[in-house]
Amino acid sequence: MGNLVQAELRKTTTTGLWWGLLIPTAVLALGWGLSTGLLGKYFVDFASTSEVDEVSDFLGVTPDQWKVSLFGIARAINISTIFPMVFGALAISGEINRRTITTTFLTAPSRMQALLAKMLVYVLWGAVYGLAIMLFLGIGVVLTSNAGQLPDAGGWVTLTLVCVLSSVLMTMFGVGIGALIPNVAGSIVLLLLYFLVIENVLHLVLAYLEVPAVIGFLPNGSINGLTGSAAVDLFLSTAGVVPPEIEDVLRAIAGAGGALDWWWSGLVFLGWSGIVFAGGWALTQSKDIT
Amino acid sequence: MHDGSGLIAVQNLTKQFGSVTAVQNLSFTVSPGSVTGFLGPNGAGKTTTLRMLLGLVKPTGGTATINGRLFHQLGQPGRVVGAVLEAQGFHPARSARNHLRVYAAAIGVPDAQADQVLGLVGLGSAADRKVGGFSLGMKQRLALATALLGDPQVLVLDEPANGLDPEGIAWLRTFLQSYARMGRTVLISSHLLAEVEQTVDQVVIISRGQTMFYGPLDQLRQSQQRRVLVQPSDVNALANALRAEGVHAIEQLADGRLAVSGVDSKHVADSALRAGVSIYGIQEEQVDLERLFFQLTSGQFAGHAPAPYKQQGGWA
Numbered sequence A: 001m002g003n004l005v006q007a008e009l010r011k012t013t014t015t016g017l018w019w020g021l022l023i024p025t026a027v028l029a030l031g032w033g034l035s036t037g038l039l040g041k042y043f044v045d046f047a048s049t050s051e052v053d054e055v056s057d058f059l060g061v062t063p064d065q066w067k068v069s070l071f072g073i074a075r076a077i078n079i080s081t082i083f084p085m086v087f088g089a090l091a092i093s094g095e096i097n098r099r100t101i102t103t104t105f106l107t108a109p110s111r112m113q114a115l116l117a118k119m120l121v122y123v124l125w126g127a128v129y130g131l132a133i134m135l136f137l138g139i140g141v142v143l144t145s146n147a148g149q150l151p152d153a154g155g156w157v158t159l160t161l162v163c164v165l166s167s168v169l170m171t172m173f174g175v176g177i178g179a180l181i182p183n184v185a186g187s188i189v190l191l192l193l194y195f196l197v198i199e200n201v202l203h204l205v206l207a208y209l210e211v212p213a214v215i216g217f218l219p220n221g222s223i224n225g226l227t228g229s230a231a232v233d234l235f236l237s238t239a240g241v242v243p244p245e246i247e248d249v250l251r252a253i254a255g256a257g258g259a260l261d262w263w264w265s266g267l268v269f270l271g272w273s274g275i276v277f278a279g280g281w282a283l284t285q286s287k288d289i290t
Numbered sequence B: 001m002h003d004g005s006g007l008i009a010v011q012n013l014t015k016q017f018g019s020v021t022a023v024q025n026l027s028f029t030v031s032p033g034s035v036t037g038f039l040g041p042n043g044a045g046k047t048t049t050l051r052m053l054l055g056l057v058k059p060t061g062g063t064a065t066i067n068g069r070l071f072h073q074l075g076q077p078g079r080v081v082g083a084v085l086e087a088q089g090f091h092p093a094r095s096a097r098n099h100l101r102v103y104a105a106a107i108g109v110p111d112a113q114a115d116q117v118l119g120l121v122g123l124g125s126a127a128d129r130k131v132g133g134f135s136l137g138m139k140q141r142l143a144l145a146t147a148l149l150g151d152p153q154v155l156v157l158d159e160p161a162n163g164l165d166p167e168g169i170a171w172l173r174t175f176l177q178s179y180a181r182m183g184r185t186v187l188i189s190s191h192l193l194a195e196v197e198q199t200v201d202q203v204v205i206i207s208r209g210q211t212m213f214y215g216p217l218d219q220l221r222q223s224q225q226r227r228v229l230v231q232p233s234d235v236n237a238l239a240n241a242l243r244a245e246g247v248h249a250i251e252q253l254a255d256g257r258l259a260v261s262g263v264d265s266k267h268v269a270d271s272a273l274r275a276g277v278s279i280y281g282i283q284e285e286q287v288d289l290e291r292l293f294f295q296l297t298s299g300q301f302a303g304h305a306p307a308p309y310k311q312q313g314g315w316a
């Protein structure tokens, strides 16, 4: 098994795809971080005017101490982890497309071991992407935010953790979809459409139907819930007593409307990843490689 | 994990792709120490058979084993069997050396083995070039290098001559023969008998998914009885003279000549002299393997069964 993991690792390091996708990921995270700081400053300036005094009373702190960057960070993680997901989607569909899967299966004791080794290596890459996202996002946010809007040290640790976790889970989901739909263009288009359009429309429909709780169980809803709920928790931990209505608004801003607790969200999405990987594995296991 | 015999055994192998029967009840064995040719026209089912042997395609029925085991029971398959298959891909952006290092890691052999097999197939100077820029022949050599990484006991090659220049084919021939002479098993497919005739000792000939002949190439050669084609002044007189001498395998050809089997041209000429018949032309028919191969495998797309061919031993 160690041999196969090393082989899969070499596959990823001997072509330029990993940095080809990492560059736009970093740029996106950095850009999102910079805008988060700017938007946050603008918002805090606005909130500091007298009209919104009641809100600051609710939150129990003055607006210049609101950690508004948390919301932008959560959203930035959600959007940036699309890239590691695409990277994961290419893992198996790329091999089938290029027909290298033949040699992969000829040199592995079993298909299952080959696929597991691949999954392990992509979990590792998911973590690398997650760390890179957090690094560039953090640089962007710190450059443009006031100190009062930034998370504290514990907050950074939590955010880094959920970012890496989110990135790993998104990569795994991509690997599964790439196995389930072994067509490079097909799987990527489907993933992008689903995560950027289809499920967002679905969220609106569910909110309209007044069953927002369902959102937290959908793939995008749950993975957004992982970061969004963690960010809201961090915000609230320094904000005093907040009425439920305001909390719902905050969740929506963090992109976690209708979501479960962060760890529940993570488990739900892990479930989705498990389902697609199991499906992709079953398909690949019995597939005739011709 | 396996018995180390180097034996390939295909038993009642059948593969159905939907309504297409690619392979039908195929049986043969391949022994170590010789190069076996796996022959049949395009679409005969060669690639499908080899892919079933290598665990890439699931048989509808029957088994194909290497060293007495199914492919996925081999443990470390890369160290037991190496394969060059049609439509085996490479990542165009990966260098030849890196390609080999990936699979060296998978098989569990040292990286140095990658450079060794590159040198063996004559790609040493192209080691750091991206495979995307390789010619068909170079890719074929790299595929062979990949197959050799694990120093396997069994080598399976599907139409390896495709894309190779004459020099490459000559090199491959020598290489495979010496590989087999080390006591290893070599199975090589082709749709042209002539292409492998000088390489192989044994042949398995299939047509429409079924075995047509299986045995030593020499036996195939001998199975084609030599005939003497003679143009006499008096066909009946010569035929009667020959029959009187106990030669009965006489056939009249459409062009008026007689085809006499079982005797040589000297015999026929002597008989003609004794019978007072002149000979205007006489010729011994050459054994034409290619024609025999064509006879064995013809009819694949013509919708009728190939002429039955009977001979004791070796016929499947």
Ligand SMILES: Nc1ncnc2c1ncn2[C@@H]1O[C@H](COP(=O)(O)OP(=O)(O)O)[C@@H](O)[C@H]1O
Pocket: A290, B017, B020, B021, B022, B023, B040, B041, B042, B043, B044, B045, B046, B047, B048, B049
């Ligand atoms: N994946 C597949 N799906 C459907 N038919 C196939 C498939 N692979 C091969 N065949 C059919 O099986 C037959 C044998 O093909 P193949 O094994 O490639 O023959 P050969 O290698 O001798 O040329 C052909 O009729 C071919 O069209």
Ligand SMILES: [Mg+2]
Pocket: B043, B046, B047, B048, B086, B158, B159
């Ligand atoms: Mg073929």
